[in-house]
Amino acid sequence: MDDEFLNRTKDTTFSPVFILGLHRSGTTILYRMLNETRNFDVLTLYHVLNFDRLLYDSVNNVVDGEKRKINQELHEKGITNRKTDDVAVTSEYEHEYVYVFSERDYPRKLTEDNKELFELLCKKIKYLSGDGKPLLLKNPYDYGNFLFIKKMYPHAKFVFIQRNPLDVISSTMKLWKTRLKVRDEFVCLYSKESVAMYRNPLLLLCYRLFFTLRFPIGVFEVFWRVKTGADYYLKNIHDLPRTDYISIRYEDLCEKPNQVITHVLQFLGMKSEKKFNGYIKPRKLKLEPEVSFLNKFIYKRMKAYFDTFGYKP
Structure with a gap:
């Protein structure tokens, strides 16, 4: 448009x-x-959902109306915040x-x-x-x-x-467990990949096996992503003015x-x-069991990042 x-x-x-x-x-x-x-x-959420018509909305003075539609949809779906951390959501999110x-x-x-x-x-x-x-x-x-x-x-x-990487990994695992327990309507508004996952029972089962078992192997993938990002930062940050x-x-x-x-x-x-x-x-943080179990493993492999920012295992 x-x-x-x-x-x-x-x-x-x-x-x-x-x-x-x-x-x-x-x-x-x-x-x-x-x-x-x-x-x-x-x-904002409005920009993401209406990306292909943002200029049209502005030229035709319907921006506020489109935002009201988004807020109405959120209301009808019972969406007031993100399930994973209670951050409030509106069209201005x-x-x-x-x-x-x-x-x-x-x-x-x-x-x-x-x-x-x-x-x-x-x-x-x-x-x-x-x-x-x-x-x-x-x-x-x-x-x-x-x-x-x-x-x-x-x-x-x-x-x-x-x-702290331990909290990052634990929070990510908790997010997946929450998101895989029941369909997250908010994420489905803007992520076609999430919609596809929830619609495919086999794919959803694979995700659940990967992230929600008693000791989910998905924790190693999350750890690898965290370590890769942290290593890049430590290696390259000095190249930024x-x-x-x-x-x-x-x-x-x-x-x-x-x-x-x-x-x-x-x-x-x-x-x-x-x-x-x-x-x-303030929230009392408790590490997910699999992260607590891997505490020393994670610290040993990310010691440089822990030490750089004053974190303890």
Whole structure:
């Protein structure tokens, strides 16, 4: 629906700021907190679901109506938050650009193949916003891809968020167990792969065997992905100019949110009066049994990352 309006974005520019971290490292809550400072434009659920008609919606003044439709669908399906962590969701939910890629069968991380699609997405968001704010984006799949991104977008800035690998792996396993127990209607709104999984009993059984047995072998795949991302970060982070990135810890964000958010904003030359006291509710974390069992195995193979960020096994 947008084809006839694409020329409207030809002179639109964007200044990207990437939030990058491992899956389940806290990128979602950081994205939401930074968005609430009102310093950025962000990618929302509305942008993801209506990507092919964003310009049409704007030109025809139906943006608000389309957002109401999404909120109505969420209401009808009983969706108020993400099952995996209780993060509230509406049409304004801060989303990941990976789903613009994957729904069109492109790689999940930024590549030469999907670069044009990514830039079109960014231009559409900026065209709709009509302001000069930086564009804040996140995609955990790009945590191990920041040198390519920097090469493509030399002026890009990066906000890295780190988290204890044991908690990352445990949280990922818990996510899969929750998602495989019963159909996740929210994920099915924007992920055709999830819809296909739930519709195929054999495929669903394979996922359940992989991730939900008493000792699921899927934990090793999750560990490998976490280790691969962490190794890439440690090996390549020094190739990024120190003025182009900041790295924070999820644990510090939870303990002293105002200080950490202020630190991030200062790095980006911004400020905000927004306070986040009590924003993140303390949760007693208990490692999934398989992660607890592999504690020493994981620590031994990721000791450099543990030591770099002050984590203990």
